[in-house]
Amino acid sequence: xxxxxxxxxxxxxxxxxxxxxxxxxxxxxxxxxxxxxxxxxxxxxxxxxxxxxxxxxxxxxxxxxxxxxxxxxxxxxxxxxxxxxxxxxxxxxxxxxxxxxxxxxxxxxxxxxxxxxxxxxxxxxxxxxxxxxxxxxxxxxxxxxxxxxxxxxxxxxxxxxxxxxxxxxxxxxxxxxxxxxxx
Numbered sequence: 001x002x003x004x005x006x007x008x009x010x011x012x013x014x015x016x017x018x019x020x021x022x023x024x025x026x027x028x029x030x031x032x033x034x035x036x037x038x039x040x041x042x043x044x045x046x047x048x049x050x051x052x053x054x055x056x057x058x059x060x061x062x063x064x065x066x067x068x069x070x071x072x073x074x075x076x077x078x079x080x081x082x083x084x085x086x087x088x089x090x091x092x093x094x095x096x097x098x099x100x101x102x103x104x105x106x107x108x109x110x111x112x113x114x115x116x117x118x119x120x121x122x123x124x125x126x127x128x129x130x131x132x133x134x135x136x137x138x139x140x141x142x143x144x145x146x147x148x149x150x151x152x153x154x155x156x157x158x159x160x161x162x163x164x165x166x167x168x169x170x171x172x173x174x175x176x177x178x179x180x181x182x183x
Contacts, residue, residue, distance in 0.1 A: 003070040004031040011100075011107050017070055025105040033106040034078040035065035035152075036095065037160055038088065040116040043168055044134040047149065048085065051130050059130065061143060062150040066128075067106075074109035086132065087123025088115055099159040110156070112163045137164055 002020040005013045007030045018025065025031065038046035052059040064085055068077035079092050090113045098110040122132055135143070143149035144157065151157075 002067070004067055005070045006030070007032060007107055009102060009107075020067065030102070030105055030107045032068035032072070032074055032077065033065065033103075033108045034068060034074050034081060034111060035063035035108065036078045036082050036111045036113060037063060037098070037163070038082075038086075038117075039112060039114050039164055039167055040134055041114070042116070043164075044136050045140055045164065046086070046115075046117075046132060046134055047140065047143075048124075048129045048132045051126065051128055053127065057150055060150045061148055063110075063152070075111075078109070078111045082113070085125045085128050086117075087121075088113075088117055090115060096163075098163040099156070101156065110159060112160075112167065114167065137161065 003017050004020060006016040006018055006025065008014055009028060009030065011030070011032070014029070016029070018031070040046065046064070047061055048064050049061050050057050050059060064082060066077070066081045066085070068074060072080070074097075075092050075095060078095050079090065082088050082090060082095075095111050095113045098112050101108045101110070119132055119134065124130075124132060140149060141161075144151055
C-alpha cells in the first residue's frame with residue numbers, strides 16, 4: 001500500500017494522507033512527483049519505456065520517476081525511484097534539481113544525474129519498466145516531436161534540455177582544463 005502526503009500548492013504538507021488509487025485529490029491538493037534524467041559521459045540520455053501493464057501511459061517512452069511516498073523528500077524519492085526502476089545507485093549529493101513545476105494535482109521536481117551505466121548492467125523493475133536505452137539528445141527531440149516519447153510540455157523540455165546543455169558545457173571546459181594541465 002503506497003501512501004502519499006497531501007501538499008498545498010507551495011509544496012507544504014497539509015497533514016492529510018491518501019492511499020494511491022484510493023481516492024481523488026481535491027482541487028488545491030497535490031502529491032509529490034519526481035522525474036530523474038540521466039546524462040551519460042558521451043552526452044546521450046537514458047530513457048525508459050513504461051511497462052505495458054501500467055494503467056497510466058502503458059508502453060510509452062517516458063522519464064524515469066514516480067511519486068514520493070509519505071515522509072519522503074523529493075531528493076530521497078528521486079534516489080529511490082532511480083534505484084528501484086533502473087538499479088542505478090546515485091548518491092543524493094550527485095542528483096541536481098533542474099526545475100520544480102506545479103501540475104494539475106502534483107508538484108513535480110525534475111532532477112539530473114550523470115552516469116554512464118551500460119543498458120546491459122541496468123536492473124529494470126519489470127512491473128514498472130519494459131526496456132531502457134541510451135539516445136542522443138537530437139533523437140530524444142525527434143521522439144518527442146513524433147509522439148514516440150511522452151510530451152510533458154514545452155516548459156518542461158526547455159528546462160531539461162537547458163540542463164543537458166549546461167552540464168555538457170561544464171564537462172567540455174573541465175576536459176580542456178585538464179588537458180592543458182597535463183601539457
